Amino acid sequence: MTQFVKEKFNLTRLRSVLLGLLVGLMSGTVVSAFRYCIEVGLRYSRLVYGHLRIAPFVWWQWALLIGVNLGLALIVAWLLKKEPYISGSGIPQVEGQLAGELEMHWWSILWRKFVGGVLALGPGLFLGREGPSIQLGASVGQGLAAGFKLSGTDRRLLIASGSAAGLAAAFNAPIAGTLFVLEEVYHNFSPLVWLTALAGAIGSDFVSLNVFGLVPVLHLSYSRSLPVSSYWHLILLGILLGLFGYLYQRILLVMPRWYRNLTHLPRPLQGIVPFLLVILVGYFAPNLLGGGNGLIVGFGQYVPSLLVLIAIFVVRFVFSMISYGSGLPGGIFLPILSLGAVIGAIYGVFMNQLGLLPHVYIMNLIIFSMAGYFAGIGKAPFTAILLVTEMVGNLTHLMPLAVLSLTAYLVVDLLGGA
Known part of the structure; x- marks a missing residue:
């Protein structure tokens, strides 16, 4: 029996x-x-x-x-x-x-x-x-x-x-x-x-x-799917994400050495630097504090101008390096996703100003770019596609997500990204 x-x-x-x-x-x-x-x-x-x-x-x-x-x-x-x-x-x-x-x-x-x-x-x-x-x-x-x-x-x-x-x-x-x-x-x-x-x-x-609750963590929605005739944007954006992803990898890997040479502090004490610098960020731009999920969700209500987006990208890129490079207990996924969303917004607004992309598709590119940037840096494209799909709560964008993620992944790989 x-x-x-x-x-x-x-x-x-x-x-x-x-x-x-x-x-x-x-x-x-x-x-x-x-x-x-x-x-x-x-x-x-x-x-x-x-x-x-x-x-x-x-x-x-x-x-x-x-x-x-x-x-x-x-x-x-x-x-x-x-x-x-x-x-x-x-x-x-x-x-x-x-x-x-x-x-x-x-x-x-x-x-x-x-x-x-x-x-x-x-x-x-x-x-x-x-x-x-x-x-x-x-x-x-x-x-x-x-x-x-x-x-x-x-x-x-x-x-x-x-x-x-x-x-x-x-x-x-x-x-x-x-x-x-x-x-x-x-x-x-x-x-x-x-x-x-x-x-x-x-x-x-x-x-x-x-x-x-049941609301997705990064609940964003768009009114229309990106037409196949506009998929060339995914290739260009994927290349851009791959280049910035490779830059992100290279700088992040040298941050411990920079901390050691510039601060001369023991490794556990190097977290003092971001703890003090975050005061300036908090005073001048409190909405930028944190991993970045609030920033991403905010794009659902309002996408800033091109110059503001570039400033946000610079601040978030530099300070995420300072924060994570110090060795403090904290992850990198949310900062990567937020930077990807900002890059997608910059590309979308720029192309819209050139008359090459209708404004209605900017939100699409913001969502797709999160997966592309994560796939390029993390070298985990399947996880990137599904992670963004579940976090956003929409299953209708798997094909453009895959195209963009694969492109960014290949660019970082061809450049020798780890």
Whole structure:
């Protein structure tokens, strides 16, 4: 009878799916709390800068603001010194763990990444929540595996499932979360891996949707699909995104050396630089604070003029390098998506002024450019296409997304991008 049950039902896969679902529910709870704390911190930061803009100059208020940011930078530096593996997005650390090259203590990573991420993203630094969310989910998976005394492949499956769950909860994108783990983290498309990862992503997204609602994270809409006769814009825009993507890669890779040579600060203390510089950004342009999702959604109501868009791009490009290059706990996906949206807006407005593109299609290019820029920099085109599709909440643009993503990917690849 037992043999019949084993043949009739694949208990190994059922067990993996149930474990993945449990990891997803737990990761979704952790990441949703992480998202909520960041949103509260960012909202409070904008209120503070809004008050400073309209109130008369009072020196002690500015001194207090500088002191608070310095204090936050020192707390994060202490966390980084105690646990260096929480630095950056955390995705390379998870990849190394799954490859058997790194071993990390899950609880030390979990609470320090949570606190460090909230303290870095809450004040409005140009960092994304998705990288820390992936590492938080992976830590939950590792912790659950330790609780069930699992090792080897079973342990790696739960870590991968937690990674997918983290991205799914960060962006309400379960399919992209699953594919990201397969394409970029685990590098394995076996049924057991994707089933467990999908179960984790679904469980996590269920929790996230209950907390933040059903509206897509980057809900944008356009009135008309881009006609096939205008697809030549996708090729030109893809080349532009590829060139800027390669530039982004090259500068980002040298930022640690620049920080070391210019500041002479120990690595954990280099976060002081963006913590102080963000005060200037917050005072002059509080709406630009954060990873950039507010900026992207704002394009749905109003697309600024060409000169304003170029200024926004320069500020976001430079400060995202300063923020991420410092090694603070924070991701890079949202800053990349926001820069892609701005490049798409610049191209669309410019072509519209030349009379080569109707204004109604500018929003299309903004959406497509997010995927193209992500595909070029992250070298993960499938994830880029599905991520933007789920975050925007529209399935009608898969073909132009694919054309633009492939073009940007090839340009970066031909230039030798890593």
